[in-house]
Amino acid sequence: MGITARGIGLLVAAVVLLGVGFRFAYPELAVLGAAAVVAVGHAVVTAAWRPRLTVERRADPDRVARGEPAAMTLTVRNTGRVRAANLVAEDRCGGRLVPVPLLRLRPGRDTEVRYDVPTHRRGVVPVGPLRVTRRDPLGLVALARSYGERVPVWVHPRIHPLRAVPTGAGRSLDGRTDSVPHGSITFDSLREYVVGDELRRVHWRTSARVGELMVRENVDTSLPRIVVVLDNRAGAHPERVDGVAESFESACEAAASVVAAAAREDLPATLLLIAPTEIEAAGDGRSRRERAELESSHGPLDRLAAVELAEGGEDVLRTAMSRLRQDRLGDTLVFLTGPGARDGLGHVGALRGAYPSVVVGMFGAAGPTPVSAAGLTVVDAADGAEFAAEWDGIRRW
Structure with missing residues (x-):
């Protein structure tokens, strides 16, 4: 509960009037001071009344690709039986406030507001809770309360169609890609x-x-397995535009495109991040090849929507590559990074013995990336669309 500037002024005036009235025996001033105190007390009681509201949210849809439209429908219902609600309400959507009209909301009635959710940036947009402010008629006291839960809207990276999908070294004896279910050999x-x-x-x-x-x-050792490693170290993506590392956003789009292409071909895919927390998450009790598997149709894309840049130097990269070399999660490794990691590609090249096919996606580099390790396939691209075009042009994996 907060007292407005008007309420503070009235309280100060009440104290002065009461003091002067009693000190110099002016009953009129004392009456005015008492009336001011009563007005503030009535304001406190009025603002303290808690309206009975239920809030329902419906995102349409709750998961979209970057740039696609998404809307939030908010329904507020007055479940009280006696009093109508006359309130000022605002719904928080990401970093902005959306006004919600709740004027004379009668008992048993509801009001519905629909507004667009910003999807121009990849990420998780938190929507809510509804902030309802109750004021007295004189504007002396204001009390704000929150209603409803916070609902996330997942803005996934754009997916660029990839025609080619690497099948690595894992094939059946008859020469075709095997689709035998996991866990049979x-x-x-x-x-x-x-x-x-x-x-x-x-x-x-x-x-x-x-x-x-x-x-x-x-x-099933005959089933090709793709490992997508996203370099989310801040040092790998040093350039910022309005606080956003475009090379990292492009790398996220490339990761989403590779994972989507693997899912289309029913190939197992693993998505890993270089950040220490993600590497440590590999020790959650699952098997080595299952610990970072796609858990659902939205699992990897949700992770890509929520991932952020983290601190970490070359030692973090070295540790992550060492773990990948020991675990051998697949036969095709796709490493996606930015211009700040060009000097560390030697650690990626060291994985060539553990992974028959290693592809490096370099985003935002000023010039062609020199390949210091034999067997690495390097794709230099400015954004996700260019990566998809270069990817489909690779002749040999």
Whole structure:
């Protein structure tokens, strides 16, 4: 609750009037001072009344590509039984406030407001909560309350269609890309039992030792696997335009395009970030090849919408590449970075022994990127669209 400037002035006047009235025996001044105190008290009681409101939000849609239209429909209902709500309300949408008219909202009635959500930048746009301000008729006291929950709108990177999808070294004996489901050929690791697992896959000896059911995790070695690594270090993307690193935005679009192309061909894809928190997330108890798998149709795109630049130098890159070399998550590695990482491509080239095919996407570089490591395929591009065109022009993976 906050007292407005008018309310503070009236309180000061009330104190002065009461003091002068009692000190010099002027009852008229004392009456005016008492009336001012009563007015402020009435304002406090009026503003303290809490209207019974329910807030519903509906994003249409809640996930869009950068630049595509998205709208939020806000429905506010007065669930009270006696008093009509006469309020001032604003809904927060990202960094702006949207006025919501709640004048004479009668009991049992609702009002609906629809407005556009800004999608000109990749990211997660938080919408809400609704901020309702209750004022007294004289404007002496204002009390603001929040209603409803915050709803995110996911603005994904643009996806540029890719015709070519690398199949790496993982192929079936008959020469075609195999689509055998995951978990049918080679033992990989053990994990905890979850409802739905087949009992024939339970490793009883280990289960008896640890005291809980452990299941064998297998992988299909004939299925090509693509690993997309996004360099989200701030040092890799040093140039900013209005606080935005365009090279990083282009790298996010390239990552989304590769992941979408892999999903179209029903190929497993893994999305990793160089940031330490993402590398540490690999140790969440899943198998090595499953820990960063796409969890849902929106999983990787949501991660790309929420990812931000993080601090980290060449030591962070070296650690991440070492982890990738040990884990060997696939047979085609796509490394997407910016001009600040040109001197660190040697660490990426060292992965050539673990990954038969290594592709480097370099965004925002002033000139062609020199290839210091044999076997690296480097794609220099200014943005995601140019990357897609250069990608489709690669003759050999």
